[in-house]
Amino acid sequence: MTDERENLPPTTGVELKRGPLRVGDRVQLTDPRGRLSTITLEEGGEFHTHRGFLRHDDLIGSPEGIAVTNTYGIEYLAFRPLLSDYVLSMPRGAAIVYPKDAGQIVAQADIFPGARVIESGVGSGGLTLALLNAVGDGGYVHSIERREDFAAIARGNVDNYYGAPHPAWRLSVGDLADVLPESDSPGSADRVVLDMLAPWENLEVAADALAPGGVLIAYVATTTQLSRLAEAVRDSGRYSEPYAWETMQRGWHLEGLAVRPQHRMMGHTGFLLTTRRVADGTVVPERKRRPAKGSYPATAEDWTEDDLGERVPTDRKLRRTRRAVGQPRPDQQTPHN
Numbered sequence: 001m002t003d004e005r006e007n008l009p010p011t012t013g014v015e016l017k018r019g020p021l022r023v024g025d026r027v028q029l030t031d032p033r034g035r036l037s038t039i040t041l042e043e044g045g046e047f048h049t050h051r052g053f054l055r056h057d058d059l060i061g062s063p064e065g066i067a068v069t070n071t072y073g074i075e076y077l078a079f080r081p082l083l084s085d086y087v088l089s090m091p092r093g094a095a096i097v098y099p100k101d102a103g104q105i106v107a108q109a110d111i112f113p114g115a116r117v118i119e120s121g122v123g124s125g126g127l128t129l130a131l132l133n134a135v136g137d138g139g140y141v142h143s144i145e146r147r148e149d150f151a152a153i154a155r156g157n158v159d160n161y162y163g164a165p166h167p168a169w170r171l172s173v174g175d176l177a178d179v180l181p182e183s184d185s186p187g188s189a190d191r192v193v194l195d196m197l198a199p200w201e202n203l204e205v206a207a208d209a210l211a212p213g214g215v216l217i218a219y220v221a222t223t224t225q226l227s228r229l230a231e232a233v234r235d236s237g238r239y240s241e242p243y244a245w246e247t248m249q250r251g252w253h254l255e256g257l258a259v260r261p262q263h264r265m266m267g268h269t270g271f272l273l274t275t276r277r278v279a280d281g282t283v284v285p286e287r288k289r290r291p292a293k294g295s296y297p298a299t300a301e302d303w304t305e306d307d308l309g310e311r312v313p314t315d316r317k318l319r320r321t322r323r324a325v326g327q328p329r330p331d332q333q334t335p336h337n
């Protein structure tokens, strides 16, 4: 029986992921202490540390997952880096979206094979790789970055990852608000992904590009951005009620019976917000749940504990608490003898 898939052209980049290690391949070496080093294999090349060196020729032609020993007797385990290893070690201009958040974006915004996705900004291209992997060769990712230098770094990182230009990728330099209306027809995008300082400034241009039902997903680093974005989404009237969340990833120490969370973790990366594009002419139904009293003060000076979701104790509760700690109000105190 023949496998019909054998006759299909190979997916971009797949050949770099399989088979024996070849000249030009990136290889991640793990030393006995778990420290990682990434090398690119060259004929006659050497990987030097202060304790000996390793010959690239000992790796070329071998399968992944072998252990090689350097001139000092130190053993290294050799694998090709995974996408997450590549993203974390690639040269950066701007901060990257971490793999844990990139995974959330792909899953929660439903970035599907063949999808048409607009991404802005591009930074170092970390998220671009996850988007391209998800849409595949038959999809479309248009990445728009206003800084030419960042776009050049992203281009290098993406091309190096796939070993060739990706057929689904288009990279434009310019401001999203200027580029998008000129480049993509209205209603043609399935998904818009925003990772920039002020995503609320681009909600209208994103809504113009999105098809009805399309998903907007934004990644922001602070609560102040999140609040402003959520209110702008509601005010726009072209999106459904936004949903926001964050994820935390905690590694575990695995040693015999000492199985416990690791002491250190990445405490904060960012918040994600998703919303759907409603059809033109649709009036977004009013929310049933009324906002908490005072959620929308006129100015920051008008803020109350209520606005910040803090519980204000009742006078009765305070009187009881005062009594409990032996500090009743002066008018309730019994005179000391």
Ligand SMILES: C[S@@+](CC[C@H](N)C(=O)[O-])C[C@H]1O[C@@H](n2cnc3c(N)ncnc32)[C@H](O)[C@@H]1O
Binding pocket: 094, 095, 096, 097, 098, 120, 121, 122, 123, 124, 125, 126, 127, 128, 144, 145, 146, 147, 150, 174, 175, 176, 177, 195, 196, 197, 198
């Ligand atoms: C944090 S970086 C993006 C990182 C990227 N997602 C990654 O994983 O590597 C934010 C980028 O947005 C770009 N940017 C900000 N506002 C923009 C706009 N209105 N149009 C295009 N790019 C913008 C910035 O220049 C910066 O490179």
